[in-house]
Amino acid sequence: MKNTDLQDYSHKRYNILTGEWVLVSPHRAKRPWQGQNETVNNEKRPTHDETCYLCAGNTRINGEINPKYTDVFVFTNDFAALQSDSPSFNVKDGLLVAESETGICKVICFSPDHSKSLADMSATEIQKVVFAWQREYKELADNPKINYVQIFENKGAVMGCSNPHPHGQIWSQSTLPNEVDKKNTQQLNYFNKNNSSLLGDYLAQELEKQERIIFENEGFVVLIPFWAVWPFEAMIVPKKHQANILEMNNDEALQYAEAISVITKAYDKLFNTSFPYSSGIHQAPTDGNENKHWHWHMSFYPPLLRSATVKKFMVGYEMFGSPQRDITAETAVKMLRDLL
Amino acid sequence: MKNTDLQDYSHKRYNILTGEWVLVSPHRAKRPWQGQNETVNNEKRPTHDETCYLCAGNTRINGEINPKYTDVFVFTNDFAALQSDSPSFNVKDGLLVAESETGICKVICFSPDHSKSLADMSATEIQKVVFAWQREYKELADNPKINYVQIFENKGAVMGCSNPHPHGQIWSQSTLPNEVDKKNTQQLNYFNKNNSSLLGDYLAQELEKQERIIFENEGFVVLIPFWAVWPFEAMIVPKKHQANILEMNNDEALQYAEAISVITKAYDKLFNTSFPYSSGIHQAPTDGNENKHWHWHMSFYPPLLRSATVKKFMVGYEMFGSPQRDITAETAVKMLRDLL
Ligand SMILES: O=P(O)(O)O[C@H]1O[C@H](CO)[C@@H](O)[C@H](O)[C@H]1O
Ligand SMILES: O=P(O)(O)O[C@H]1O[C@H](CO)[C@@H](O)[C@H](O)[C@H]1O
Numbered sequence: 219m220k221n222t223d224l225q226d227y228s229h230k231r232y233n234i235l236t237g238e239w240v241l242v243s244p245h246r247a248k249r250p251w252q253g254q255n256e257t258v259n260n261e262k263r264p265t266h267d268e269t270c271y272l273c274a275g276n277t278r279i280n281g282e283i284n285p286k287y288t289d290v291f292v293f294t295n296d297f298a299a300l301q302s303d304s305p306s307f308n309v310k311d312g313l314l315v316a317e318s319e320t321g322i323c324k325v326i327c328f329s330p331d332h333s334k335s336l337a338d339m340s341a342t343e344i345q346k347v348v349f350a351w352q353r354e355y356k357e358l359a360d361n362p363k364i365n366y367v368q369i370f371e372n373k374g375a376v377m378g379c380s381n382p383h384p385h386g387q388i389w390s391q392s393t394l395p396n397e398v399d400k401k402n403t404q405q406l407n408y409f410n411k412n413n414s415s416l417l418g419d420y421l422a423q424e425l426e427k428q429e430r431i432i433f434e435n436e437g438f439v440v441l442i443p444f445w446a447v448w449p450f451e452a453m454i455v456p457k458k459h460q461a462n463i464l465e466m467n468n469d470e471a472l473q474y475a476e477a478i479s480v481i482t483k484a485y486d487k488l489f490n491t492s493f494p495y496s497s498g499i500h501q502a503p504t505d506g507n508e509n510k511h512w513h514w515h516m517s518f519y520p521p522l523l524r525s526a527t528v529k530k531f532m533v534g535y536e537m538f539g540s541p542q543r544d545i546t547a548e549t550a551v552k553m554l555r556d557l558l
Numbered sequence: 559m560k561n562t563d564l565q566d567y568s569h570k571r572y573n574i575l576t577g578e579w580v581l582v583s584p585h586r587a588k589r590p591w592q593g594q595n596e597t598v599n600n601e602k603r604p605t606h607d608e609t610c611y612l613c614a615g616n617t618r619i620n621g622e623i624n625p626k627y628t629d630v631f632v633f634t635n636d637f638a639a640l641q642s643d644s645p646s647f648n649v650k651d652g653l654l655v656a657e658s659e660t661g662i663c664k665v666i667c668f669s670p671d672h673s674k675s676l677a678d679m680s681a682t683e684i685q686k687v688v689f690a691w692q693r694e695y696k697e698l699a700d701n702p703k704i705n706y707v708q709i710f711e712n713k714g715a716v717m718g719c720s721n722p723h724p725h726g727q728i729w730s731q732s733t734l735p736n737e738v739d740k741k742n743t744q745q746l747n748y749f750n751k752n753n754s755s756l757l758g759d760y761l762a763q764e765l766e767k768q769e770r771i772i773f774e775n776e777g778f779v780v781l782i783p784f785w786a787v788w789p790f791e792a793m794i795v796p797k798k799h800q801a802n803i804l805e806m807n808n809d810e811a812l813q814y815a816e817a818i819s820v821i822t823k824a825y826d827k828l829f830n831t832s833f834p835y836s837s838g839i840h841q842a843p844t845d846g847n848e849n850k851h852w853h854w855h856m857s858f859y860p861p862l863l864r865s866a867t868v869k870k871f872m873v874g875y876e877m878f879g880s881p882q883r884d885i886t887a888e889t890a891v892k893m894l895r896d897l898l
Contacts (some may be wrong), residue, residue: 224656227644230733232655238736241639241659247871248617253720277588297589299875299882313760314784315572316564317579370874379869380593387874393570395879396578420653444654445895498878500636519877531718532729532807534710535639537859538838542639 225546233445234408234416236266236400239403240447241535241542249544255527256376258491263333263382272383274330289343291327298323300391302363319392320363326350328384335373335384335492337482341439344475345468348452351464352471358390359464361506366394367504374494375523376529386497394503401500402512409511415459417513430551431482433558436475437466440481442551447541449523449530450550452481452487454516461502461512481518491526495519508511564869565886573648573785574748574756576740580787581875582883589884592642596832597719603673612723614670629683629867630690631667632796638663642703647714660703661731663847666690668724673714675724675832677822679867685808691728691839692708692803692811699804699844706734714834716861718868720726726837749851764788770891773820773898777806777813780821782891787881789863790828790890792821801842801852802853815898818856820898825860827897835860 223229230239239505245320252299253336271278274286280296298322309316329339336344351369358364371386372379394402408416424430424441432452433440439455454477460466466474501514523545536542563569566690570579581685595745611618614626619635649656668687669679676684691709698704708714712719734742748756748814764770764781772792779795786792794817800806806814861869863885876882 223645223647223658224649227647228639228641228661229647230659231654234653237782241658241735243639245641246637246639251720253718254715297586299568299583299586299884301568301585305563307563307567307569309564310603312763313574315574316569316582316784318563319570321568368875368879370878372634372871372874375594378873380591380592389879395875397878397880416653423654425651439888444656469612477837488731496874496877498874500878515879531712533836534712534716534836535708535729535735536711537836538737538840539708539729540737544628544639 220269220313225361225548226549229347230540231445233443234420235404237404239540240445241540242546243542243544247544247549251524251528253531253546256529257528258404259512259534260491260526261548265331265352267332267383270332270381270383271383272327272385273324273332274534287327287330289329289346291330292324292350293396294352295325295387298385316533317393319391319393322364323391324354324360324388326354326386326388326400328386335482335486336371336478337486337492339384339479340425341472341476341479344478345472348466348471348475351388351533352466353512354388355501355504358388360464361390361504363392364390366390366398366399367501367503368395368498370495370498374492376494377496379494390504398500398503402503405511415513417455418459420557421455421457430437430547431550432484432554433477435473437470442554444547444549446547446550447532447543448519448521449483449543449545450518450520451547452518452552452554454478454481458512461514464512465501478516482535482556484554484557485518485520488553489522489526491522492519493522495521512525551555565888570640570880571785572781574738574760575744575843577744578740581880582787582886582891583882583884584886587889591864591868593871595777596869598866599715600831600866605671605673607672607723610672610721610723612667612721612725613672614664615706615802627667627670631670631685632664632690632694635663635727640729657733659731659733660730662694662698662704663730664694664728666694666726668726670893672723675822675826676711676818677826677832679724679819680879681749681812681815682821684818685812686796687726688803688811688815690805692806694728695841695844695862698728699802701730701785703732704730705732705845706730706738707841708735708738708838710836710838712836717836719834722864730844738840738843742843745853755851755853757795757855758799761795761797770887772891773817773822773892775813775816777810780817782887782894784888786887787872787878787883788859788861790858790860791884791887792816792824792858792894794821796854799853800843801849801856803839803841809871821858821894823859824894824897827865828893831862831866833860833862 502509502512842849842852
């Protein structure tokens with residue numbers, strides 16, 4: 219193959235982690251956009267907002283008062299999607315199949331400063347968020363009813379975030395969600411066959427090629443995966459084969475924090491706006507097994523395509539067929555790298 | 559199980575067609591919404607718009623002039639995501655895997671009347687759209703390079719539709735997209751084991767229960783599947799076991815058109831707005847095989863949740879874990895049924 223083919227012609231790329239495909243249409247990047255424009259709010263927020271239910275010292279909807287926290291603050295979600303105390307039941311009525319699903323949902327405020335986002339925080343400040351993720355993952359892992367912990371952030375109104383205060387969430391539950399289940403299977407099959415980490419081997423290949431790397435430090439690589447779906451999707455991968463975030467020592471936590479800082483800052487510069495995204499950490503289930511086949515990683519799925527107001531819509535074809543992208547991973551890497 | 563469990567407690571439901579799960583959180587339906595509101599344009603459009611590139615007699619971006627069509631008009635997409643004449647190539651470079659993908663993309667105008675949507679059209683008018691889908695499916699099926707035909711519609715700006723003129727699309731290609739591949743496998747496994755249609759057997763069960771049926775006529779059922787993801791997701795299923803839309807005779811095409819008319823009209827009444835959605839027809843591949851295991855169906859994925867301006871966001875947890883819904887399928891059915 220000539221690599222130019224991948225920049226010129228419609229093709230599909232294989233996601234080694236999920237076993238699914240993405241349709242790439244590089245020739246289509248120049249089609250005119252006459253559709254919906256998002257509204258952008260580039261107004262600077264105050265450092266404290268009286269009406270914000272996440273700011274320190276304020277009262278939440280359920281009447282609880284937030285402590286006067288100074289760095290990170292974690293609490294149980296007042297409107298949790300998963301209940302921890304519901305009855306256990308199983309439905310198998312012909313082709314109707316359902317199961318009770320219990321869990322614990324938490325909210326994690328990254329900073330008391332209402333005006334900030336991860337992109338505005340120092341690596342040392344972000345390291346405290348990483349420490350909080352580690353503490354929460356450990357605590358939930360020790361709970362026998364919790365077998366998987368999903369850490370994520372929805373940033374920006376366009377990503378369904380209802381409060382601009384810098385915060386993320388943790389939804390933990392008794393079974394593996396769809397996406398995690400796919401990655402579990404793919405990594406397990408590869409590990410059983412090759413006795414090495416799928417993502418580790420992929421990383422080695424990318425470090426050799428240097429075509430999709432945005433940034434690297436001692437412990438981490440930030441890259442756009444070959445099979446990226448969202449226009450500026452990116453992934454942070456630890457160089458060491460680690461199954462979950464607890465395996466990071468404090469130095470590595472700081473290197474990871476630096477990686478988060480670098481990619482979120484580059485994002486903000488790209489379209490000169492506080493860049494919306496959903497990010498999430500995929501890591502080993504907390505089911506008591508060793509899960510040696512897992513190599514944890516963090517992904518960013520940002521919706522913007524051409525400007526602060528024009529996003530990529532994952533609709534008709536994407537919902538019924540496969541995800542589709544116009545700009546290639548290689549073009550996106552170049553744009554982000556230029557902003558470091 | 560008590561059915562009340564499914565209305566009260568967090569649980570997951572199994573999608574028999576894809577093999578994936580949806581997380582249902584009925585207790586969460588009442589959480590307050592402080593996030594993004596969509597803008598609604600309920601302004602009546604003119605029947606002809608000089609600036610619309612889909613209206614009859616107007617000039618498209620590539621200089622072509624639309625005929626003065628009087629019912630349905632089909633043309634090849636000027637910005638096709640799939641190229642029909644690109645070289646064929648295969649990438650297998652370690653863990654980088656890609657394949658060329660060729661195809662044909664078409665646009666199909668449902669009516670010359672710029673002001674209308676399917677919800678404003680009569681069943682006889684919609685029947686002409688169905689005839690056009692049949693013609694296009696047949697023509698593409700006869701093309702040896704086309705092995706799958708995805709018919710879909712993106713309706714509304716919030717669904718990435720860039721032109722309000724009533725229209726849908728057809729993307730056809732040489733391999734099966736992800737979602738179709740899943741449904742192909744699930745239906746094939748069931749058919750091999752039971753020698754009957756998975757969806758047909760499911761339909762019989764739903765018709766027996768009458769808990770999730772919105773509407774039925776002689777040939778078709780409109781229902782909310784047990785495993786629905788979107789708040790008001792619905793599915794149209796032919797009662798006969800048919801692999802693709804070519805198996806419909808003209809009477810059945812009219813019954814199908816009536817089903818489309820009923821659900822789209824109910825949608826518009828729900829929040830008193832032109833209801834946005836993506837819809838799509840999943841049917842047998844056009845690979846030359848008999849594909850007896852396929853039972854074609856049409857699904858509607860509408861994003862609105864509580865009003866014309868508040869939609870459900872499929873973001874963080876949904877992207878990294880599983881789709882999640884608050885309102886149950888059974889509650890949604892009641893709301894839609896009341897509007898017939
Ligand atoms: O083809 P259109 O209407 O310009 O574009 C729309 O539908 C396509 C197919 O679902 C999507 O890929 C685009 O993101 C969306 O904006
Ligand atoms: O929990 P929040 O921030 O209120 O809600 C947001 O994130 C959730 C988890 O991704 C989604 O289910 C909601 O649709 C979204 O609006």
